[in-house]
Amino acid sequence: MSTKRILIADDNRDIAHLLKLRLEAGGYEVIEAGDGMGCLARAFNERPDLILLDIGLPDLSGDRILETLKAMEGVREIPVVIQTGVDLEDGGAELRRRGAAALLKKPYNKRELLEAVDRGLHRQSHRAVDLFVD
Amino acid sequence: MLATHAERPAVAPRTQRLLRSLCHAIRQPLTTLAARAELLEDGAFGEPPPEQRAELAQLQGDCARLASLVQDLCDLMRGDVPLAPAEDADLATIARHTCTALEARAAAARISFELSAPERALLAGINARELRALVARLLEQALRFAPRQSRVQLGLAREGSWWLLSVVDEGPCPLDIHELHSDLDRLQRPDDLHGLVPELALAEAWVRAAGGHFALQRTDVGGLRVALLLPAREGAA
Known part of the structure; x- marks a missing residue:
């Protein structure tokens, strides 16, 4: 089985670095983007198996990035796991409607992280009915 | 009975925004x-020595x-957070389970629980999950301040149509209990964050x-007694 590639999109370099360490230890290959435009570019050019997206990126809102990804031919099937430190008013319903596979609330532990990633990848493979977690 | 959404006091939008930003x-x-x-x-930066494992566990707990x-x-x-659904909760079972869950930490500090x-x-009409969090919060607060070799007493008794829950530790506690209410600081030492007790608020x-x-009451030995009354279920002994 080939190594799954995960794109981490987070402007907090410290969080991105620690996520990379954790995911690489879990057997994943990791690529990174520090802003929304970089995320879209790397998603389109490198076609990762999953995107771990922070919704507070400086240049584009999480909603906008998600909307753009889901409209792009060739990348719309990539599962997107959202991470956020904000209490979303609707509990993440709008992000779900826009196609997010899972929601990770900060701070999360390694079990929650790896479970969300695994569920997202599982959805890509098997198209499970509902894998949204919070 | 738990307050409904409409009964919750309104919070100023500016305060809400500030708090939201702070939490983020x-x-x-x-x-x-x-x-x-x-x-x-996990040893990602080298295997930690055994004596550091307890410190790491403490850090994770914090x-x-x-x-x-x-x-x-x-x-x-x-103001717009829906309260968790209410149910009939058993405070006695929750108290026992919480004491058991915190027993190891108490033993490490040489503190004994008396239930x-x-x-x-x-x-x-009380949500059990919220009640568990409340009892744990009170006991953890007591554990943090109780001196070594002391006791933390958790009492539960019926008072008319209420259940009285009390958590008593052996201190320290300010002489004037009103200061604890206003400053949320048990140690009364400026610039010492360790003394703050937001969990009581x-x-x-x-x-x-x-x-x-x-x-809140100051005990005769200079400790703190936290007492709360919660409505008993009608007809329950």
Whole structure:
């Protein structure tokens, strides 16, 4: 089985670095983007198996990035796991409607992280009915 | 009975926005702290010596507590948060389970728990998950301040149509209990964050929202007694 590639999109370099360490230890290959435009570019050019997206990126809102990804031919099937430190008013319903596979609330532990990633990848493979977690 | 959404006091939009931003800001370093502690524990930066494992576990526990407090603050300040569904909760079972869960930490600090409770203590219209968090919060607060070789007493007794829950530790506690209410500082030492007890304010707010009563008292030996009354389920002994 080939190594799954995960794109981490987070402007907090410290969080991105620690996520990379954790995911690489879990057997994943990791690529990174520090802003929304970089995320879209790397998603389109490198076609990762999953995107771990922070919704507070400086240049584009999480909603906008998600909307753009889901409209792009060739990348719309990539599962997107959202991470956020904000209490979303609707509990993440709008992000779900826009196609997010899972929601990770900060701070999360390694079990929650790896479970969300695994569920997202599982959805890509098997198209499970509902894998949204919070 | 728990207050309904409409009965919750309104929070000024500016305060809401400020709190939302603060919670978001606090959760960033909290995320990296927790992740670093886990990576250290897993040996990602080299195998930690055995004597450091307990410290790492403590750090992880502190991160979890801080995360829980941040969430509590958000929930208390947001007027639009739906309260968790109410149910009939058994306070006696929750008290026993919480004591058991914290026993190892108490033993490490050479503190003994004394639990005095009936077999069952059914409450009306209280969410069990929130109640567990409340009892844990009170006991953790007592453990933090109780001196080594001392006792923390958890008592549960029926008082008319109420259940009285008390948590008593052996100190320290300010001479004037009003200072504890106003400053939320048990040690009364300026610039010492260790003495702050926001969990008491959170517990008080929760108890009042649940239609109960909350009181703090200084004990004869200079400790703190936290007492709260919660409505008993009708007809339950």
